Amino acid sequence: MTLSVNGIYPGLVEEQRLDVNDEDLSLALEALEEGRFDEAVKLLEKLAELENENPDVLVYLGIAYVQTETPAKAVDVLRKAGELVEEHSVLALFLGRALKALGHLHEAETELRRAVRLDPRAQDAWRDLANVLVAKQEYAAVIHVAEEGLERFPRDAALRTLSALSQHRLGNYTASTEEWTKAHALRPDSLMAAVSCAHDLLLQGLYNEAHPFIAHASKLDDQDNRPKILRSELHMQRGEDEAALKILQGIADGDSLGAPVLARLAVLAHKAGNSEARDEYIKKTEAAIVDIPQGWCALYYIYNHLGWNDEMVDCLVRGTLDDAGSASPWIALANVYTQLGKTEDSEHAWGISFSLRRYVKIHCEFCQQDLRIPYQNGN
Structure with missing residues (x-):
């Protein structure tokens, strides 16, 4: 037998x-x-x-x-x-x-x-x-394996999700959004796919495109805080600070606050001219991200909105150490160094991000497409 x-x-x-x-x-x-x-x-x-x-x-x-x-x-x-x-x-x-x-x-x-x-x-x-x-934390390799696997199994939502996560970790939010959109189409009942797609769209400032995904995520689970936080971010990007604050305060009334909420409250306090509340929220944000490798994102969010360059550099340098394998803090650091006129430091940060990604992303103005040029060992 x-x-x-x-x-x-x-x-x-x-x-x-x-x-x-x-x-x-x-x-x-x-x-x-x-x-x-x-x-x-x-x-x-x-x-x-x-x-x-x-x-x-x-x-x-x-x-x-x-x-x-x-x-x-x-x-x-x-x-x-x-x-x-x-x-x-x-x-x-x-x-x-x-x-x-x-x-x-x-x-x-x-x-x-x-x-x-x-x-x-x-x-x-x-x-x-x-x-x-x-x-x-070999995200470029994940993407390569996922691409090969998806050629055989194009409807594999798990591989699509891993590809999206890895594109996000490498700071390619255009590609991660494309992958999350495909994952969402395969699993419309997935809260993770809807939330992640909206999040990466908002990272690019595409709040109108993010809106339907946020609405869908809210329908999937109206008690989950993630769609609420995204909705507050959408309001902030639209300049509707009062609406954003109302949502965040609603979360604060019922839950212990995590870094994403605290970071936005810090920014809103700063915009309202309340430096005392702002500084308190920053301290709470720092406490909330202890031992969280991606915690740098919350502090970077604050300092980027506040225009505090020195603090931004410090948190990004820490991010490159804590969040090993991710190109995102290196890309953000390269951009900050460029703004500060630190060309050599910027080139160094870009080089490391290219090594982690294993490609250089170039936007073609003629065809309006993003091109990925293979990058290895500085070449």
Whole structure:
């Protein structure tokens, strides 16, 4: 009898199925496919004691260990199975997942790249590989993997989302907006897609384009603060400060304030001429972003609106250290240095952003298109 792990791994193809001739193993596999993972582990552990050189038993036991969140055991048995059989995409996939769970990201990437190579039709392998690269903060590599995966699976919302997140982290808000728009079309019920698309549109000052996404996000969850914060930002960009303040005060009445709310309250206090309240909100913002790698965004938002260049440089320099892998603080820093006439510092910051992105973004005035020129090792 031939069984497969299709119930767990739909991308498995016929020639990669594992032969199972043992009735007890069939029962274990049935438990595995039906989601009774603890039961599957017990059955497979007993079989492994009797047949510790049986690669089928070891592979399925490794899969069961991954599903029961015991990755160290999974790594042990899957590596042993790997010594007994030729390269196998399912083995590589679950070994990659187990290694990722243990925080062994480089080894996980190696295994997941092997899984993709052995079976490019394995949709989960593309997603897992992209997720590992996100964890490694290698956002340019995420985009490359997502693009390849999306060529095969154009309706994969997970890959589209990872691509959008990575474009955002690299400071390419035009591209991230395009990806979020596609993700939103695939998953119109996704609050994350609607909120993120609106957020990146607002970062570009495109508040009219952001409005329908904010409205949709509010319909999806009228209790979530993220659409409310975005709506306040939309009002601020329109010059409707009183409307923005009313929304933010409504959030403040019911919740402990996070950095995005505090930052906007600081800006509004400054515009109202209330320096005491402004300074207090800035202090609270600083306290709210402790140990948050992307916390620099909130302070940059404040200092950029206030025109405080020295403070802006300080928070961006901190951002380049705390938010490793992201090109966004480097791009913002390069622009600030340019405004301050610090050409050498600006060129240095641009160079690092290009290295992180692995391309130089150039806008063609003739065709009105953004071009991406490959960039590597300063060339």
